Amino acid sequence: MSADGPRLSEEGLIARHFAPLAGPGADGLRDDAASLTPTPGHDLVVTVDAVVAGVHYFPEDAPASVAVKALGVNLSDLAAKGAAPRGFLLTLALAPDWTEDWLAVFAQGLGAAAALHGCPLLGGDTVRAAGPTLISVTAFGEVPTGGIVRRHTARPGDVICVSGTIGDAALGLRLRREPEAAWARALRAEARAHLADRYLHPRPRLALAAAVRRFATAAMDVSDGLAGDLAKMLPGLTTTVESATVPLSEAAAAAIGREPDLLRTALTGGDDYEILCTVAPADLDAFRAAAAAAGVPLAPIGTVAAGEGAPVFRGPDGALHRFPRGSFSHF
Amino acid sequence: MSADGPRLSEEGLIARHFAPLAGPGADGLRDDAASLTPTPGHDLVVTVDAVVAGVHYFPEDAPASVAVKALGVNLSDLAAKGAAPRGFLLTLALAPDWTEDWLAVFAQGLGAAAALHGCPLLGGDTVRAAGPTLISVTAFGEVPTGGIVRRHTARPGDVICVSGTIGDAALGLRLRREPEAAWARALRAEARAHLADRYLHPRPRLALAAAVRRFATAAMDVSDGLAGDLAKMLPGLTTTVESATVPLSEAAAAAIGREPDLLRTALTGGDDYEILCTVAPADLDAFRAAAAAAGVPLAPIGTVAAGEGAPVFRGPDGALHRFPRGSFSHF
Known part of the structure; x- marks a missing residue:
């Protein structure tokens, strides 16, 4: 038939x-x-x-x-x-x-x-x-029941944490687009492979979910760049992040060491798929211990502050940087 | 900013x-x-x-x-x-x-x-x-709990029912594509409007859901044409449908009256979004009463039979028609 x-x-x-x-x-x-x-x-x-x-x-x-x-x-x-x-x-x-x-x-x-x-x-x-x-x-x-962790529930004084490393995928994407750039050619083959892999293969941080549920006051994943997503997480609030505290992989650090402007790519690029969250200061040590037990690296990168205005990043030179919303968007 | x-x-x-x-x-x-x-x-x-x-x-x-x-x-x-x-x-x-x-x-x-x-x-x-x-x-x-009605659970002897009317949307689509065809021009304006509307606006039969749950032994919606969907609902089983029992709107009946070949369009066309289901013979009267109470027209169109082979439709001339699977597909 x-x-x-x-x-x-x-x-x-x-x-x-x-x-x-x-x-x-x-x-x-x-x-x-x-x-x-x-x-x-x-x-x-x-x-x-x-x-x-x-x-x-x-x-x-x-x-x-x-x-x-x-x-x-x-x-x-x-x-x-x-x-x-x-x-x-x-x-x-x-x-x-x-x-x-x-x-x-x-x-x-x-x-x-x-x-x-x-x-x-x-x-x-x-x-x-x-x-x-x-x-x-x-x-x-x-x-x-009732355990979903929301995005907009951070409070002033909460500590901002991020899992894993930031910027690898965005640098991996740059590498795809400009493989002959001086910084790209200067990287070792395994560093290039690491960055390329992070762009291709998100690693959802499911191992951290239980700790996020237990300790985080607010959370979201970093998909559109740390700077923009931090701004999205903190409407009506703000923070100052020391760029030096943002966790970087060896490969990303090597790339940025060679070409300092890539720090902007790392902070504003997308596709990290790390967890960005806030915890009460009293819970920070327990949260870090739970993350360590789950095998997920975790770094505190700042403190939520009262006040309007997009988060500020203080660069290695001490200069303050704000990144416009939507500096990275798939849309 | x-x-x-x-x-x-x-x-x-x-x-x-x-x-x-x-x-x-x-x-x-x-x-x-x-x-x-x-x-x-x-x-x-x-x-x-x-x-x-x-x-x-x-x-x-x-x-x-x-x-x-x-x-x-x-x-x-x-x-x-x-x-x-x-x-x-x-x-x-x-x-x-x-x-x-x-x-x-x-x-x-x-x-x-x-x-x-x-x-x-x-x-x-x-x-x-x-x-x-x-x-x-x-x-x-x-x-x-446990109440979902499945597609492939009909039994030989069950009565096959369909809600509403069949073929309107497929004829409405033909009307969009060949508005100057003789059959289309012969239809009254309100009949054309009815068919066009059925193509544009599915009417999900949510009013029938409770009765389907209570009485149907198997169910699916008709989205890819009655003939093909009936074959999908009855793997390893078969049936013979008298085409005259398939419920048609006045508009569809008028179109088919003018151009008999359109019966094939009505039976094999898509986008009906009616419910096709089977009920045990002993439940048929109660199911029809529940459908009437819900305000949904319901028509028995055949009986599930043991045996392989796509469902057969007996046309007004007594001839038997089988329609190949996939005679209509969006894919």
């Missing part, structure tokens, strides 16, 4: 490539909807973010890397809200030149990332788009 | 146009995630579907109509699973030529549809796409 032509039908593609990723409640992806119920005593936390070829990733990026990014940027949001992942939905809009090979490797990468983070596929929709490929992921997490 | 240029920032757009649509748990759309918890004793039902300009709607369609379609196709899935809506997430990928006027009217239409169905906005992501506008909606509903 059926004549699907040279390409599999949508159902055939789903059954072949995505059904193996399906979790409980997804009915093997054979239905139009999934069932999902939080653990008793828990709330669901829901978030959605899309990545677009040519905007959020390079069309030539490995499809498994694209999958890691599409899922990772969403799991990063869950981590910053203090949530543990439960599952995700996928909207895949495929460019006209898509191939089943691309899709197969994308699905494999997605499955590996989903398994790593305990976050199975619950459903999705596949459409064709007369434009670049777009991948929208809706991620579901859960927190104990 | 901020210099957003001639266009609002993403945050500005969200605050102006979408924050008024935000529901409980959405924190005014100022955070990266929302909190959502099913009513005690209930499961969440989650689904995602995208519409793309030039594929699922005409780029020149009124933005409020696009909004009604983007939300409606998802609420239709919830209704078919027996779920009551709780909220939704929105991914909006805007084509390069988007305008704030378009966005404003889209948001108004979305807000009106969301209010009509009691389904508030919980969050979203806005990106730009170097291609057609794409709108992906993740819809959340809830059912009493």
Whole structure:
């Protein structure tokens, strides 16, 4: 009866490539909807973010890397809200030149990332788009009832902390765009590889979620650059950050050492997917201990202050820098 | 400090146009995630579907109509699973030529549809796409624990029912594409308006959800054409449908009366967004009474039979028709 032509039908593609990723409640992806119920005593936390070829990733990026990014940027949001992942939905809009090979490797990468983070596929929709490929992921997490950590709840006097290192992904993106720049050529191969990897592969800080939930007064993930995201986290409040306290990887420090203007890239670039949060000073030591126990580096970078005005960064030369909102935006 | 240029920032757009649509748990759309918890004793039902300009709607369609379609196709899935809506997430990928006027009217239409169905906005992501506008909606509903109605659980002997009327939207689409066809010109203005409206504006059958949950042994919504969706609902089973039992609107009947080949369009076209379901024969009268009480027309169109093979439709001339899978597909 059926004549699907040279390409599999949508159902055939789903059954072949995505059904193996399906979790409980997804009915093997054979239905139009999934069932999902939080653990008793828990709330669901829901978030959605899309990545677009040519905007959020390079069309030539490995499809498994694209999958890691599409899922990772969403799991990063869950981590910053203090949530543990439960599952995700996928909207895949495929460019006209898509191939089943691309899709197969994308699905494999997605499955590996989903398994790593305990976050199975619950459903999705596949459409064709007369434009670049777009991948929208809706991620579901859960927190104990009432436990979601909000973005705008910091108080004056709270200590501002950031996980991991800042600026690697933005420098990795610069490296992709200007591989022959003097600073890029001066880096060792492993430093270049580190920066390139941080741009390609977000590492959602899910290991820190429980500590964020326990100790943070406010939290968000750093996706649009530390400077801009700090401003977003502190409406009606402000802070002064000593740039020297912002944690840098060896690779980023080497790049900035060679080319000091790259500090601006590190502070305003995007795609860090680290957690930016605030804690009461009395909780700082316990929060740091919990982060250390979770294996996540954590650095205090300033203190929330009363007063309007975008956060100020004091550079190594003592000069104060403000960065306009939206200095980095995918939009 | 901020210099957003001639266009609002993403945050500005969200605050102006979408924050008024935000529901409980959405924190005014100022955070990266929302909190959502099913009513005690209930499961969440989650689904995602995208519409793309030039594929699922005409780029020149009124933005409020696009909004009604983007939300409606998802609420239709919830209704078919027996779920009551709780909220939704929105991914909006805007084509390069988007305008704030378009966005404003889209948001108004979305807000009106969301209010009509009691389904508030919980969050979203806005990106730009170097291609057609794409709108992906993740819809959340809830059912009493374990109550989700699945697609593939029909049994031989169950009666197949469909809500409302079939084929209007597909004929409305034909009307858009061939307004000067003889059959189109022969229709009265109100019939043309009815068909055009059914294509533009899905009417999710949420009023039928409770009855579906109570009585249906299997259910799905009709989005890709009755013939193809019936085949999808009955893997490993079959049925023979008397075409004369398929419910048609006056407008569709008039069109098919004028041009009999349009029956194929009605049976295989998409965008009906009616509910296709099966009930045990003993429950049929009660199901019909519940549907009548909910104000939703319901028609039995056949009986599930053991045996492989796509469903067969017997035409007015007595001839048997099978329609290949994928005879209609947006993909």
